[in-house]
Amino acid sequence: xxxxxxxxxxxxxxxxxxxxxxxxxxxxxxxxxxxxxxxxxxxxxxxxxxxxxxxxxxxxxxxxxxxxxxxxxxxxxxxxxxxxxxxxxxxxxxxxxxxxxxx
Numbered sequence: 001x002x003x004x005x006x007x008x009x010x011x012x013x014x015x016x017x018x019x020x021x022x023x024x025x026x027x028x029x030x031x032x033x034x035x036x037x038x039x040x041x042x043x044x045x046x047x048x049x050x051x052x053x054x055x056x057x058x059x060x061x062x063x064x065x066x067x068x069x070x071x072x073x074x075x076x077x078x079x080x081x082x083x084x085x086x087x088x089x090x091x092x093x094x095x096x097x098x099x100x101x102x103x
Contacts (some may be wrong), residue, residue, distance in 0.1 A: 005067075006042040007032070021055070021066045028056075028063040041067065 003017040011032060015022040031037070033053050041051045048069060056065040070078075 003044055007037045008040040009037050011037065018064075021064050023059060023064050024062040025060075026062050027058065028065070030056075033065060038067070043067075 001017045003015055003022065005013040005015065005022070007013070013022070013024065013028070013032075015024050017023075033056060035053075038051045038053060041048045048067075050070055051067045052070060052074070054066040054068045056063060058064075
């Protein structure tokens with residue numbers, strides 16, 4: 001069965017779907033399936049959002065790989081990490097303000 005995958009950078013992969021794994025006839029570079037490029041994935045015209053690379057390995061001269069949706073725990077951890085980073089940036093700004101911009 002043929003399947004179309006649109007990645008965050010606009011790359012379109014038209015691949016065979018074999019069970020839960022996608023198969024390409026040519027090798028797929030690691031950068032193509034990077035975390036950044038999997039930050040917004042559309043499969044067969046259905047937006048899946050951010051996905052994780054489950055497995056990737058050479059297969060018959062090409063590449064075989066599988067993707068999975070993020071778990072609720074992973075989504076929560078990602079959201080909390082983003083909030084923590086925003087809090088840290090805010091604290092730095094307050095610290096700089098208290099020091100008059102001189103560190």
